[in-house]
Amino acid sequence: MEVNLKVKRFDPESDNTESHYQEYNLEVEDYYTVLDSLIKVREEVDGSLALRCSCRASICGSCSMRVNGHAKLVCKTKITDVAKEGNEIVVEPMGNMRVVKDLVTDMKPFWDKVRSVQPWLQPSGPAPEAEYIASNESMLHLNGVMSCIMCGACVSDCTTLEVDHNYVGPAALAKAYRFVADPRDDQDESRLKMYNSYGGIWDCTRCMECVQVCPKGVAPMDRIMVLRDNAIEAGFSNTNGARHTEAFNDSIKHSGHLDELTLPIKTFGMGGIFMFGKMLDIPALIRNIPSLMGLLPVGLRAFRRGKVPPIFHKKIQGADKIRNIFEKLESKK
Amino acid sequence: MKYAFFPGCVSRGGCPELYPSSIQVCERLGLELEVMEGASCTGAGVLQEKNQKLGDTLNARTFAMAEAMGLPIMTICSTCQGTMSQAHKRLNDDLEYRAEINQILAEEGLEYKGEVVVKHLLWILVEDLGLETLREYITNPLSGLRMAPFYGCYIIRPTGALGFDEHPERQESLERVIEVLGAEVVEFEGKTRCCGFPILTINEKASVSMVANHTIEARDLGADAMVTPCPLCHLNLDGFQPKAASQRNEVIDLPILHLPQVLGLAMGMEPKAMGLNKHVISTKKLLSRFALTA
Numbered sequence: 309m310e311v312n313l314k315v316k317r318f319d320p321e322s323d324n325t326e327s328h329y330q331e332y333n334l335e336v337e338d339y340y341t342v343l344d345s346l347i348k349v350r351e352e353v354d355g356s357l358a359l360r361c362s363c364r365a366s367i368c369g370s371c372s373m374r375v376n377g378h379a380k381l382v383c384k385t386k387i388t389d390v391a392k393e394g395n396e397i398v399v400e401p402m403g404n405m406r407v408v409k410d411l412v413t414d415m416k417p418f419w420d421k422v423r424s425v426q427p428w429l430q431p432s433g434p435a436p437e438a439e440y441i442a443s444n445e446s447m448l449h450l451n452g453v454m455s456c457i458m459c460g461a462c463v464s465d466c467t468t469l470e471v472d473h474n475y476v477g478p479a480a481l482a483k484a485y486r487f488v489a490d491p492r493d494d495q496d497e498s499r500l501k502m503y504n505s506y507g508g509i510w511d512c513t514r515c516m517e518c519v520q521v522c523p524k525g526v527a528p529m530d531r532i533m534v535l536r537d538n539a540i541e542a543g544f545s546n547t548n549g550a551r552h553t554e555a556f557n558d559s560i561k562h563s564g565h566l567d568e569l570t571l572p573i574k575t576f577g578m579g580g581i582f583m584f585g586k587m588l589d590i591p592a593l594i595r596n597i598p599s600l601m602g603l604l605p606v607g608l609r610a611f612r613r614g615k616v617p618p619i620f621h622k623k624i625q626g627a628d629k630i631r632n633i634f635e636k637l638e639s640k641k
Numbered sequence: 642m643k644y645a646f647f648p649g650c651v652s653r654g655g656c657p658e659l660y661p662s663s664i665q666v667c668e669r670l671g672l673e674l675e676v677m678e679g680a681s682c683t684g685a686g687v688l689q690e691k692n693q694k695l696g697d698t699l700n701a702r703t704f705a706m707a708e709a710m711g712l713p714i715m716t717i718c719s720t721c722q723g724t725m726s727q728a729h730k731r732l733n734d735d736l737e738y739r740a741e742i743n744q745i746l747a748e749e750g751l752e753y754k755g756e757v758v759v760k761h762l763l764w765i766l767v768e769d770l771g772l773e774t775l776r777e778y779i780t781n782p783l784s785g786l787r788m789a790p791f792y793g794c795y796i797i798r799p800t801g802a803l804g805f806d807e808h809p810e811r812q813e814s815l816e817r818v819i820e821v822l823g824a825e826v827v828e829f830e831g832k833t834r835c836c837g838f839p840i841l842t843i844n845e846k847a848s849v850s851m852v853a854n855h856t857i858e859a860r861d862l863g864a865d866a867m868v869t870p871c872p873l874c875h876l877n878l879d880g881f882q883p884k885a886a887s888q889r890n891e892v893i894d895l896p897i898l899h900l901p902q903v904l905g906l907a908m909g910m911e912p913k914a915m916g917l918n919k920h921v922i923s924t925k926k927l928l929s930r931f932a933l934t935a
Contacts, residue, residue: 377830467834467835467837467851468835468840468844468847470834470851470854471837471847471850471851471854472844472846472847472850475847510840510843510844511840511843511844511847512840513794513835513837513839513840513851514686514794514839515794515798515834515835515839516794516795516798516799517794517798517834517835519798519799520798520799520800533689533690536690536691537690537691537692540691547843548842548843549842549843552687552842552843553687553690553691556685556687556688557687557688557691559682560681560682560684560688560699564681564682565650565681565682566650566651566654566682566685568650568651568654568655572842575842576842599842599845602845605883606880606881606883606884606921609880609883609921610655610880610921613918613919613920613921614657614918614919615655615656615657615658615880615919615920615921616655616657617653617654617655617657618653618654624678624679624680624681625678625679626679626749629702629749630681630699632748632749633695633698633699633702633745634695636745637692637694637695637698637745638692638695
């Protein structure tokens with residue numbers, strides 16, 4: 309079949325330093341992957357095309373790129389699965405990373421962030437004579453997350469990283485989870501404290517881009533959600549994210565649905581006033597008054613248009629049934 | 642066609658214009674609705690952060706209620722749809738897990754049998770009603786209107802839980818509906834990205850920056866309005882657009898419309914009845930193009 313590869317090119321050392329698309333029409337076999345096609349371009353059509361690849365068997369994690377707008381390992385992507393009308397396939401470098409040349413991106417920030425979560429085992433106590441032993445069962449659940457090949461696809465398509473480079477990102481946090489969940493590691497508390505800080509677990513939007521694009525089924529977002537719960541359970545609850553989760557739960561538990569009027573108030577740590585001191589935290593309260601005040605103009609604008617939730621939050625029919633379910637399941641997960 | 646209508650929290654909360662517009666549009670289209678008043682919030686992924694089984698139990702309860710009514714569920718929120726679809730997949734893939742959850746539901750005399758169908762209004766238009774039938778209802782085509790689709794994450798990812806293999810048309814359902822309404826689709830990168838709402842209270846600057854990126858991109862590509870099947874996206878893209886505008890120091894002024902509102906407009910329904918006067922970003926200029934006011 310003939311494919312039309314539309315490749316995004318950029319060469320800082322050429323005369324044309326603007327990124328631009330170049331089209332390659334070439335005859336390939338139906339069983340070709342996108343990588344096979346790109347290699348064919350490089351070897352037979354245009355030797356100046358830069359790309360990274362190695363194993364060609366989705367093990368090494370070198371060849372992540374965007375295909376038709378989404379990050380993929382191109383060695384694992386068959387052309388017949390992605391060819392659009394006219395057999396066009398758009399290939400671009402990964403997103404959220406500086407492009408070195410053509411399809412090659414600078415992975416240094418990626419590795420720096422992975423390193424920042426301390427991705428090594430930190431057991432306590434005297435070292436055993438031989439290896440650290442963990443039972444089969446206690447490690448099996450880590451199979452999924454240990455499949456990560458550090459290809460960067462999740463980082464490429466992360467929606468938070470698009471707007472905030474400070475976020476540590478899905479790959480690093482999936483790796484962070486891997487050590488929190490490892491029975492041999494003994495630094496859960498200090499780890500969770502670190503991941504709970506600015507740029508950490510609460511900056512994930514839960515958009516599921518990382519779950520969708522990961523070629524190895526690591527599901528980074530799901531790991532981040534577990535880290536959030538672990539952090540709250542470990543007592544790191546003084547964040548807007550933690551308070552939002554708790555207030556959300558409380559609202560459903562008590563009325564069956566969401567009380568959108570008090571949710572932001574409770575999230576910004578003002579909830580202590582309304583919750584009989586349960587979460588009263590004076591410094592957080594003072595710190596968060598500006599945030600709440602910042603919401604006021606938005607609230608007023610919406611109020612003027614009649615775009616407001618009911619002032620009196622009513623319970624749903626049979627809200628007591630919902631409460632029963634909560635009471636039954638809250639303690640045992 | 643009759644559905645057990647799951648309105649979700651926001652359609653009667655932060656976006657009170659969504660519930661009445663949905664009800665009226667469905668009535669016009671001959672989609673009969675029975676409101677599920679006793680159904681709880683889906684958990685929206687937030688509850689699931691803490692306790693997935695609890696979230697799945699609440700959704701299994703809603704599924705069981707719909708099965709008892711003998712009706713498929715209709716949602717009007719991408720987040721409700723996605724959260725339910727994910728629960729649906731877990732409960733249908735793992736029968737042991739479902740049995741455990743059914744034990745809890747048994748106290749209320751409910752059982753989820755694994756038969757319920759859960760569909761967003763958007764999918765119902767394409768799959769149940771059919772685009773050709775929808776076309777027959779269009780009395781006031783939105784000719785000349787350039788409209789940018791904005792899906793909301795949960796109705797687009799993860800595809801494995803959303804039945805995209807069986808229904809590949811879901812991937813571009815919103816574009817197809819926009820075309821049937823007589824408007825022109827504005828293709829833009831942001832259409833399947835995140836609106837920023839989930840991190841609004843955590844990282845407001847980043848959240849508002851997402852609003853700015855998507856609305857400015859769509860506007861620069863010539864969009865007159867954006868349409869979304871997700872009220873949470875609406876809350877951020879409409880409510881926080883003024884903040885996005887001041888963050889970028891420019892005027893954006895892109896009306897964000899709910900899916901039922903654009904359906905209503907194209908069927909000649911009153912803009913006010915569609916709640917088009919209730920948006921933060923005024924729809925006045927947009928409506929005046931069709932000699933309408935809200």
